[in-house]
Amino acid sequence: MIGPQQDKSVSVVYVASTLLIAAFYLFPQMSILIRFDQIAYLSALYYVCFVAKQVNVSKVASIILYAIPFCLLMFVAKGYNFKYGFLHNFMGVWNLIIPSVICVGLFLRNHPRELFIITWGAITMLTITCVTTLTAMGDSANVMRELTAGTTDENYANALREQGVGGFGIAYAMGAFTVGLFALFRQMKKWNIGKFVILIFLVFSFYFVTQAQFTTLLIITVVGAATSYFLDARTWLQKLKVVVITGIIISLMPVIVQIVIALYEDSTIAARLSRMSDSLWGNGDASDISGQRSIYQLNAYNLFLESPIWGNNITKQPNAFTYLACHSTLLAVACSTGIIGIWSYLKTFYTAFKNEINLIIDPNLHTSYYPVAIYYLLFAFLNPIDTVTEAAWLIFVIIPSLFRLYIPKSND
Numbered sequence: 175m176i177g178p179q180q181d182k183s184v185s186v187v188y189v190a191s192t193l194l195i196a197a198f199y200l201f202p203q204m205s206i207l208i209r210f211d212q213i214a215y216l217s218a219l220y221y222v223c224f225v226a227k228q229v230n231v232s233k234v235a236s237i238i239l240y241a242i243p244f245c246l247l248m249f250v251a252k253g254y255n256f257k258y259g260f261l262h263n264f265m266g267v268w269n270l271i272i273p274s275v276i277c278v279g280l281f282l283r284n285h286p287r288e289l290f291i292i293t294w295g296a297i298t299m300l301t302i303t304c305v306t307t308l309t310a311m312g313d314s315a316n317v318m319r320e321l322t323a324g325t326t327d328e329n330y331a332n333a334l335r336e337q338g339v340g341g342f343g344i345a346y347a348m349g350a351f352t353v354g355l356f357a358l359f360r361q362m363k364k365w366n367i368g369k370f371v372i373l374i375f376l377v378f379s380f381y382f383v384t385q386a387q388f389t390t391l392l393i394i395t396v397v398g399a400a401t402s403y404f405l406d407a408r409t410w411l412q413k414l415k416v417v418v419i420t421g422i423i424i425s426l427m428p429v430i431v432q433i434v435i436a437l438y439e440d441s442t443i444a445a446r447l448s449r450m451s452d453s454l455w456g457n458g459d460a461s462d463i464s465g466q467r468s469i470y471q472l473n474a475y476n477l478f479l480e481s482p483i484w485g486n487n488i489t490k491q492p493n494a495f496t497y498l499a500c501h502s503t504l505l506a507v508a509c510s511t512g513i514i515g516i517w518s519y520l521k522t523f524y525t526a527f528k529n530e531i532n533l534i535i536d537p538n539l540h541t542s543y544y545p546v547a548i549y550y551l552l553f554a555f556l557n558p559i560d561t562v563t564e565a566a567w568l569i570f571v572i573i574p575s576l577f578r579l580y581i582p583k584s585n586d
Contacts, residue, residue, distance in 0.1 A: 202335040503558050
């Protein structure tokens with residue numbers, strides 16, 4: 175028989191182990207100490223030890239089996255290379271959806287104190303990484319882009335990571351955090367200490383997004399937040415107001431962009447917004463909307479059309495370059511595995527989202543979480559997400575846990 179003291183010790187081990195997994199996702203230093211594949215092995219061990227009792231193997235299999243067609247088609251697309259075709263992609267999907275399984279297990283344990291400690295412990299880790307990154311940006315405004323660029327010296331990049339400086343992954347994780355916090359804030363009807371704390375973190379997360387020097391991040395964060403208003407519109411008059419306001423914002427976009435360019439003068443984001451302004455409103459080449467990237471994405475789309483059902487071999491040129499250069503997970507999946515692969519990939523994440531949302535909040539509030547899913551889709555279309563584990567922990571653990579803590583279900 176397990177006594178109270180033993181039960182408490184089990185809880186401590188569980189909380190500590192969960193926060194350790196969170197650290198693998200949220201601390202840049204961990205990417206030096208532990209490889210991508212090792213995260214998959216450790217998270218699988220964690221599942222067996224702590225989550226399998228609440229979320230049995232059949233439930234996990236019902237999610238992960240959807241990914242098998244995608245992985246098999248990648249195996250073919252990579253020239254029947256099991257390691258880099260099947261295994262690498264399977265681990266990639268696993269690392270992105272295991273946070274959802276962990277979170278479902280956390281909810282089903284039904285220990286509010288554990289939920290609170292794990293949620294705010296992970297947010298504390300995230301905040302430490304953000305503050306460290308902002309401090310580093312005081313010396314070099316483009317430090318996050320330097321970590322992202324493939325041309326950056328690896329020794330220099332590792333030195334930054336050892337200092338706790340985040341890059342591309344933390345930036346887009348904070349975009350998801352901003353969208354999620356905005357949706358949560360709008361659903362918290364009464365002002366209390368909880369809503370005030372959420373507001374503080376909302377302001378901080380959006381400030382971080384504006385400083386991160388990623389143009390696409392800024393745009394999809396704003397779009398994700400605006401989606402929250404549109405989805406919450408209950409009447410035709412409200413929907414009309416949203417449409418009219420959106421139309422006004424779009425019509426004023428050239429002016430808004432020029433104001434932002436002036437505010438961020440001599441920065442990377444100003445230069446990229448200037449190119450985007452020229453291409454959208456009359457002075458530049460259409461390819462400048464995101465530099466050469468839009469050309470590569472068009473090439474990926476054309477490659478998809480060559481074999482739209484099951485994809486193409488991507489081991490030979492020019493297919494290999496097109497696959498790597500398109501800078502879009504969804505386009506890369508489409509051109510390499512076709513309609514079958516893209517259905518498999520999206521169905522995996524949809525199932526994880528659906529299982530979690532059903533457990534978190536009342537059905538009439540499901541739409542309040544949709545902006546986060548829309549943000550993730552935009553992120554996946556405009557950027558590679560397969561190794562961006564930071565965003566996965568935000569989207570599948572921290573944001574759902576905050577909804578669970580501050581908007582409990584009516585039957586709780």
